[in-house]
Amino acid sequence: MSEFLERPRTACALAGALSAIGNLPDVIPIVHTSIGCGGNLANSVAFGSGYLGGGYCNGGQAPSTGVTETEIVFGGADRLQEQIKNTLELIDGKLYVVATGCMTEMIGDDTAGVVSEFRDEGYPILAVSTPSFKGDSYHGYDIVLDGIFNKYLPKAEDKNPKLINIFGLVPGYDPFFRGDLEEIERLLTAMGLEVNTFFTPGQTFENLASAPGAALNIVLSRVWGVELAERFEERHGTPYWVTDLPIGPDATDKLLREIAGRFGLDADNVTEKGNKEFYGYFERCADAFCDQDLKFYAITVTNSTYAIPLARFVSRELGWVHTGSFVTDKLADAQKLALQSEIPLKFATGVQEIARSINTDHPQNGAQRYFDDLSPLYIIGSTLEKRTAAARGAKHLSVSFPAYDRLITDRGYAGYRGGLHLFEDLIGQIMGVKQ
Amino acid sequence: MAKKIKQIAIYGKGGIGKSTTTSNLTAALSKQGYKVMQFGCDPKADSTNTLRDGSYIPTVLDTLREKGSVKAHDVIFEGFNGIYCVEAGGPAPGVGCAGRGIITAVELFKQQKVFEGLGLDFVIYDVLGDVVCGGFAMPIREGIAQHVFTVSSGDFMSIYASNNLFKGIKKYSNNGGALLGGLIANSINQGYSREIVDDFAARTKTQIIQYVPRSITVTQSELKGKTTIEAAPDSEQAKVYIQLAERIAAHEESKVPAPLELDELRAWAASWSDKLLQLETGVVVGGEQAGI
Numbered sequence: 001m002s003e004f005l006e007r008p009r010t011a012c013a014l015a016g017a018l019s020a021i022g023n024l025p026d027v028i029p030i031v032h033t034s035i036g037c038g039g040n041l042a043n044s045v046a047f048g049s050g051y052l053g054g055g056y057c058n059g060g061q062a063p064s065t066g067v068t069e070t071e072i073v074f075g076g077a078d079r080l081q082e083q084i085k086n087t088l089e090l091i092d093g094k095l096y097v098v099a100t101g102c103m104t105e106m107i108g109d110d111t112a113g114v115v116s117e118f119r120d121e122g123y124p125i126l127a128v129s130t131p132s133f134k135g136d137s138y139h140g141y142d143i144v145l146d147g148i149f150n151k152y153l154p155k156a157e158d159k160n161p162k163l164i165n166i167f168g169l170v171p172g173y174d175p176f177f178r179g180d181l182e183e184i185e186r187l188l189t190a191m192g193l194e195v196n197t198f199f200t201p202g203q204t205f206e207n208l209a210s211a212p213g214a215a216l217n218i219v220l221s222r223v224w225g226v227e228l229a230e231r232f233e234e235r236h237g238t239p240y241w242v243t244d245l246p247i248g249p250d251a252t253d254k255l256l257r258e259i260a261g262r263f264g265l266d267a268d269n270v271t272e273k274g275n276k277e278f279y280g281y282f283e284r285c286a287d288a289f290c291d292q293d294l295k296f297y298a299i300t301v302t303n304s305t306y307a308i309p310l311a312r313f314v315s316r317e318l319g320w321v322h323t324g325s326f327v328t329d330k331l332a333d334a335q336k337l338a339l340q341s342e343i344p345l346k347f348a349t350g351v352q353e354i355a356r357s358i359n360t361d362h363p364q365n366g367a368q369r370y371f372d373d374l375s376p377l378y379i380i381g382s383t384l385e386k387r388t389a390a391a392r393g394a395k396h397l398s399v400s401f402p403a404y405d406r407l408i409t410d411r412g413y414a415g416y417r418g419g420l421h422l423f424e425d426l427i428g429q430i431m432g433v434k435q
Numbered sequence: 436m437a438k439k440i441k442q443i444a445i446y447g448k449g450g451i452g453k454s455t456t457t458s459n460l461t462a463a464l465s466k467q468g469y470k471v472m473q474f475g476c477d478p479k480a481d482s483t484n485t486l487r488d489g490s491y492i493p494t495v496l497d498t499l500r501e502k503g504s505v506k507a508h509d510v511i512f513e514g515f516n517g518i519y520c521v522e523a524g525g526p527a528p529g530v531g532c533a534g535r536g537i538i539t540a541v542e543l544f545k546q547q548k549v550f551e552g553l554g555l556d557f558v559i560y561d562v563l564g565d566v567v568c569g570g571f572a573m574p575i576r577e578g579i580a581q582h583v584f585t586v587s588s589g590d591f592m593s594i595y596a597s598n599n600l601f602k603g604i605k606k607y608s609n610n611g612g613a614l615l616g617g618l619i620a621n622s623i624n625q626g627y628s629r630e631i632v633d634d635f636a637a638r639t640k641t642q643i644i645q646y647v648p649r650s651i652t653v654t655q656s657e658l659k660g661k662t663t664i665e666a667a668p669d670s671e672q673a674k675v676y677i678q679l680a681e682r683i684a685a686h687e688e689s690k691v692p693a694p695l696e697l698d699e700l701r702a703w704a705a706s707w708s709d710k711l712l713q714l715e716t717g718v719v720v721g722g723e724q725a726g727i
Contacts, residue, residue: 069535069539070499070500070503071531072531072532072535073496073500073525073526073531073532073533073535073536073539074496074500074526074527074530074531074536075526075527075530075531076531077530106532107530107531107532107535108530109530110530
């Protein structure tokens with residue numbers, strides 16, 4: 001039976017590309033595709049990622065060629081040329097990225113050719129090929145960054161031995177990308193390192209420009225950003241390290257010690273301070289947490305980046321019984337293989353498919369008195385899991401895309417502070433219900 | 436009651452004589468008193484040249500590009516004996532989507548109900564080469580042509596293109612698409628090439644509607660920018676085209692062809708290669724009768 005698409009957890013490559021570009025400082029997208037693509041795709045993260053919105057000349061304001069039948073028949077090169085010219089004239093930016101959609105790719109527009117003419121004239125511009133048939137939004141992230149770092153930016157003459165680039169968190173499709181990146185940046189900076197995270201408000205175009213000179217690339221996802229880092233190494237000679245996003249003190253300690261070891265630094269100050277802070281707050285809630293017996297069976301429904309870190313946090317830090325991890329992004333076999341760990345994973349995307357799987361694995365008691373009915377249950381997933389949770393009387397928190405039942409600004413779950421935030425959000429949900 | 440317009444699409448491999456055959460067919464139908472439109476569906480836009488003394492006409496798509504909209508009557512030009520000539524046109528080679536262009540041009544005519552207004556008896560679509568994508572299948576899709584004829588010689592690549600066309604027709608046949616009227620065997624001078632097309636037609640369950648020999652009269656006429664019907668109306672070749680026009684005018688029932696799968700087609704071609712070799716080397720008697 002062929003698959004059907006219902007309540008998707010990602011959009012096309014162009015959507016991922018636009019979301020990435022839209023969160024890079026002073027980078028302006030120029031969308032080369034049909035009317036409607038840019039706006040509709042912007043909405044997927046503008047609303048679906050905790051109301052991330054658009055930003056300067058992004059989202060619904062992104063310059064677009066909006067090709068129609070004339071361009072489809074005769075080619076859209078002239079229209080693209082016009083749009084680039086107007087955009088350069090009207091919109092301030094330090095880098096312009098032309099991202100293509102399906103229509104212009106299908107008819108074989110020579111986008112790179114048009115863009116290279118402007119490049120030859122000295123304009124900071126590059127083209128990336130992001131039709132939906134190249135992959136989903138996660139691929140779009142990879143394609144854009146590959147374009148900027150591995151095709152556009154010149155090779156660094158000198159390496160900065162203390163500079164680290166962080167990859168792997170996909171803007172929008174990892175709803176907490178900003179908060180997570182800021183916490184990682186905070187911790188590594190405290191250890192004496194310099195950090196490029198690119199996508200947070202505190203970053204500038206200088207962070208992009210300096211990236212080729214980094215001493216190390218850290219990829220906080222076992223899947224996304226890995227190929228990008230491989231090609232980065234080929235081009236700029238910067239080695240990369242793939243690891244999991246650290247959530248909570250246990251995972252964060254390990255990450256910081258590993259990095260400290262690589263750079264010949266001491267992590268103790270930072271880890272000690274982090275632990276003191278985490279447990280200083282945590283212990284104050286311990287009475288509420290323990291006395292009210294806030295222990296749960298936990299099922300997580302997230303993308304591959306969050307699956308393992310989240311499962312480890314709820315089991316190792318909170319002591320809950322983790323009883324299932326659904327990984328919702330579409331992965332190739334090699335990518336699935338990269339996710340092997342002590343956490344058993346299930347690969348599924350459909351909301352009903354996941355609901356069915358939960359109900360099959362954990363049938364409800366049917367009025368029997370002695371029955372392990374997996375209760376109390378907590379489903380930590382996307383907003384799409386809300387109904388599944390309600391049907392089982394389970395608690396629910398949205399942490400993965402799409403998350404439109406909560407507003408997200410600088411909140412993140414990475415690091416020590418992120419661990420506290422996650423704890424706070426998980427328990428806060430229950431307290432609210434208890435009133 | 437409005438008169439029933441017979442819409443016919445002529446397909447075939449590029450360079451096989453499709454436009455020549457189509458223009459002569461159109462001219463012959465016109466001479467027989469029918470009102471005819473020839474609709475060139477090829478970005479080269481040269482289908483109707485020999486109906487207009489070798490001159491090119493502005494195309495539907497060029498006009499659309501320049502003016503933003505097209506009134507069909509602005510792109511219809513009269514040619515030999517009052518034949519209406521239209522060229523769909525298309526993008527420059529290597530850019531855009533010519534297939535989509537054909538769809539746009541044909542739909543524009545359909546929407547504006549042009550054919551009914553002109554009181555036409557026949558619309559003949561002359562369609563580029565192979566059915567490479569959905570756009571070039573447009574004339575055989577629902578509501579456009581009723582009958583399709585393919586022009587093919589005895590050469591394998593030409594037959595291959597026809598077989599692809601048959602696949603296209605079969606695909607759309609369940610959806611009210613055009614059906615196959617038959618095969619116009621072109622450049623048939625040697626006996627064996629006639630045998631080859633006959634055999635192909637039999638295997639794909641279609642008929643040969645006319646055999647058109649290769650003739651210098653056609654070349655001479657074309658060099659003058661005319662069809663054979665116009666330049667040499669009493670020639671033997673003109674008679675062939677007139678007969679073709681009569682047969683097509685009388686043709687009523689088209690069928691779903693039975694295209695060969697690629698493996699079958701290759702095996703079939705290989706079997707003919709063996710036969711030709713035997714004829715040539717005299718292993719089998721009868722080479723002379725076969726024209727070798």
